[in-house]
Amino acid sequence: MKYGIDMGHNCPPDTGARGIKVEDILTIDVGNRVISKLRALGHEVISCNPERASSVRDSLSQRCNKANAARVEVFVSIHFNAFNGRANGTEVFAASEAGRRIAQPVLNEIVKLGFFNRGVKSGSHLFVLRNTNMPAILVECCFIDSQKDMNIFDAEATANAIVKGLTGKLPTTPVNVIPDEEQNIDTSILRLQKALNRLKITDRNGKALAENNQINAETKFAIEKFQGIVGVEKTGIAGETTWNAINLILAKRIIRRNHGGGPVVRYIQYRVGADVDGIFGPQTEAAIKRFQRQNGLIADAIVGPMTWRKLIG
Numbered sequence: 439m440k441y442g443i444d445m446g447h448n449c450p451p452d453t454g455a456r457g458i459k460v461e462d463i464l465t466i467d468v469g470n471r472v473i474s475k476l477r478a479l480g481h482e483v484i485s486c487n488p489e490r491a492s493s494v495r496d497s498l499s500q501r502c503n504k505a506n507a508a509r510v511e512v513f514v515s516i517h518f519n520a521f522n523g524r525a526n527g528t529e530v531f532a533a534s535e536a537g538r539r540i541a542q543p544v545l546n547e548i549v550k551l552g553f554f555n556r557g558v559k560s561g562s563h564l565f566v567l568r569n570t571n572m573p574a575i576l577v578e579c580c581f582i583d584s585q586k587d588m589n590i591f592d593a594e595a596t597a598n599a600i601v602k603g604l605t606g607k608l609p610t611t612p613v614n615v616i617p618d619e620e621q622n623i624d625t626s627i628l629r630l631q632k633a634l635n636r637l638k639i640t641d642r643n644g645k646a647l648a649e650n651n652q653i654n655a656e657t658k659f660a661i662e663k664f665q666g667i668v669g670v671e672k673t674g675i676a677g678e679t680t681w682n683a684i685n686l687i688l689a690k691r692i693i694r695r696n697h698g699g700g701p702v703v704r705y706i707q708y709r710v711g712a713d714v715d716g717i718f719g720p721q722t723e724a725a726i727k728r729f730q731r732q733n734g735l736i737a738d739a740i741v742g743p744m745t746w747r748k749l750i751g
Contacts, residue, residue: 486502
């Protein structure tokens, strides 16, 4: 079977809902797991997410175009709901009878995790279901502004439920999934040196660190330099606070005005030549737009996947 998996939003200005958790983060987490598990079962999978878009409509159009051009057999769009903090549960949308037949077992598997069953619903109003040429479903896994749902939610279990609903089975061997760097527990000296190099934090001579798994004077200098940039105590020792800042930056969350602050914004300011104060104001916005133009990107001051790629790869 050939699947098209769409991890909802994650393409500024097409960004998801925010509640107790952030939709953009959860769709990527669950979506990557679904893709890995389907491939482990021998299926062909196309990721339908665009890398950049000029508008929300453009983002949605690109997703449909990718699925249609690849002639996938089933299209699955993964999302999370948000409403009033009280609504909860799982619902799956479909726009055709073939889509409904795919949607029902996916819904059945997810609600087994403990979510309220909101049913299979008509998705004839949804762009990605109306403009794909194959049976398609849109999964609203649960509500990110519901404490009840967030207490139940687990990315691995949700991905397993979607895959089992789609295929009737799960991989029998462990599946490697790209980790969320914010949760990375590797605090080795070697990873520290690799991370500082990726973040373009150089030694006192402006050179990249030797990745030798040894704490030396140049590594300590680079740690202090990074600590000064992100606004934590300059100790030359990578403790929990320093690692939290490193991992949060490497997680490459979408950052935009009014949605970002603290160490990540300070790092971005450092890289784009703005005053480093941790406040995403007009001067920072202008500096980001200048950086984007210099790198052939849309100058929208939204630090999304393409801008992060230019910053840290």
